[in-house]
Amino acid sequence: MMTIVIIIALIVVFALYAVSIYNRLVKLKNLVQEAWSSIDVMLKKRHDLIPNLVETVKGYATHERETLDSVIRARTQAVGADSVQAKEAAEKNLNQAMMNLFAVAEQYPDLKANTNFQQLQSELTSIENDVEKSRRYYNGTVRENNTLVESFPSNIIANMYKFEKSPFFELENIAEREVPTVKF
Numbered sequence: 685m686m687t688i689v690i691i692i693a694l695i696v697v698f699a700l701y702a703v704s705i706y707n708r709l710v711k712l713k714n715l716v717q718e719a720w721s722s723i724d725v726m727l728k729k730r731h732d733l734i735p736n737l738v739e740t741v742k743g744y745a746t747h748e749r750e751t752l753d754s755v756i757r758a759r760t761q762a763v764g765a766d767s768v769q770a771k772e773a774a775e776k777n778l779n780q781a782m783m784n785l786f787a788v789a790e791q792y793p794d795l796k797a798n799t800n801f802q803q804l805q806s807e808l809t810s811i812e813n814d815v816e817k818s819r820r821y822y823n824g825t826v827r828e829n830n831t832l833v834e835s836f837p838s839n840i841i842a843n844m845y846k847f848e849k850s851p852f853f854e855l856e857n858i859a860e861r862e863v864p865t866v867k868f
Contacts, residue, residue, distance in 0.1 A: 705832075705841045712829040716850045719822035720768070723853065726815040727762065727775070733811065734759045734782070737804045741785060744795035748788045755781040768851040782808075819853050826850045 738752050745752075758781040762774035786805075789795050796802075830849045833842040841847075 702841055705838045706845060709829075709832060709838070709842055709845070709847045712825065712832060713847065713850075715825040716822070716829050719818070719825045720853075723771075723815065723818040723822055726811060726818050727771070730808065730811045730815065731759055731763050733804060733808055734778075737785070737801070737808065740798065740801045740804060741789055741792075741795060744792045744798070745788055751781075751784050751788050755785050757781075768853055772853055823852050823854070826852050 734755065738755055741748070742752055755778075758774070758778040762771070762778045765771040765774040789801070832838050833847050833849050
């Protein structure tokens with residue numbers, strides 16, 4: 685009789701532990717999705733600001749068509765990217781195009797003095813800071829999720845219910861992680 689009680693108690697403890705792990709996996713999966721949504725919102729703000737910036741530069745640097753077109757193409761690719769890896773690659777291209785745009789702006793003193801350009805550049809810097817914060821939060825939740833998905837014994841529950849690792853959102857070049865600063 686005592687053996688049956690012990691076996692039932694162990695089964696109940698195991699079941700409660702399994703439910704606890706399952707609920708934690710669900711929570712982390714939702715946190716990862718929430719964090720990615722935050723990045724998406726910040727990137728959308730950034731993408732919405734870029735055409736205004738390009739139009740302002742276009743007014744002063746009309747013969748820099750290739751640079752302006754490359755920014756618009758990179759923005760279009762970034763807006764259309766649908767996965768973490770695709771967004772990562774598209775954002776790297778967009779960052780490079782934006783650096784080229786700011787390099788062009790350096791050649792035009794009137795543009796650098798334009799209050800509209802200065803305001804747009806300031807807004808872009810603020811959004812870049814928000815994107816970086818969102819990236820850090822996202823990568824932190826991904827790290828927690830991936831650790832739980834891969835660790836024993838939670839990996840058994842994760843595999844049973846098809847919980848998967850989430851991809852990190854990273855930049856390869858450390859210099860690209862820094863917010864570009866442009867001095868006017």
